[in-house]
Amino acid sequence: MSFSPLIRQLIDALRGLPGVGPKTAQRMALNLLERDRDVARHLAQVLESAMDGVGYCQRCRTLSETDICNICSDPRRDDNVICILQSPADVWAVEQAGGFRGRYFVLKGHLSPIDGRGPDEIGIPALLDSLTGREVAEVILATNPTVEGEATAHYIANLLKPRGIKVSRIAHGVPLGGELEFIDGGTLAHALAGRTPIL
Amino acid sequence: MSFSPLIRQLIDALRGLPGVGPKTAQRMALNLLERDRDVARHLAQVLESAMDGVGYCQRCRTLSETDICNICSDPRRDDNVICILQSPADVWAVEQAGGFRGRYFVLKGHLSPIDGRGPDEIGIPALLDSLTGREVAEVILATNPTVEGEATAHYIANLLKPRGIKVSRIAHGVPLGGELEFIDGGTLAHALAGRTPIL
């Protein structure tokens, strides 16, 4: 099998995309070269500009191309409720589920001492900073319903309780062991509505 | 749901890839932004250089970044046998199957009068040109085993017979109605070996 170097490189680069195996990458490369060169050039441009232009919201830490994301800058959202999540994908999932009108704070994953990911690594100090001097009626801990997500929720709950903030955990309507971003909107909306106090 | 414009554009551009639906595109976009920015930038560069640098072999018309592809320029290949295929993907498939050591000629698909794709559109004149003044013992017609592929093979056979060239069709070991590029290497090698004279 003798692909020319550029075609080989293209196939290899496409395999870098999540979920793309060798056969799929080969098929994508060929389709782009044979039929969709404009699509490929457009994708190249958009990849560049997205990687350059998309950073993180200074307030909630979700992916954003503006310093303050469009959720944080929306005056119609409720400042009194903050939903804490593990990743920007979870913000998208909760927004897609609908029903939540408060603000967000996005951690960098969950606590994982084995991997050297402690409170500093996942952004707990930034979370505490963001809550300081702010009137907050309730913090909803919506980390994943996994062992690590639960541990992270409890860790945060223990930090916030002494501050007199009402802390709740999303209801265990979410299937145990699952990951938030893959849960259907109905279940997720239900779990948010049925949240229970924690500690 | 409120993706920022650049993220929206990235998701839409990724959907341009063959076989990528909205959920997959969203997941890819997020993964690239959150974890794989270098992968994304590299992919962008490679897409650009492949679209600019990969053209078609002047001799066999397969995808190539050189004027003459590495199969056509390989002196160890047998000039006496030419395998005619519908697409560069089919060249890759036959090469991967192994066992064929001749040359190729790649058509632009199959005849399709309904779509206005006649002999000129699929490159029949270029095929005839390439055969003119050339010593060829045999032409193997390896168009797809579909109705259109069969019709295209017969059309070409009728043109070549008067020139006194031995024309064969790959054996119908290939499943009828299938597309060559998806057939496993063993079947394909077998079908090539068991080719039968046509007309």
Ligand SMILES: [Zn+2]
């Ligand atoms: Zn924000």
Ligand SMILES: [Zn+2]
């Ligand atoms: Zn060639």
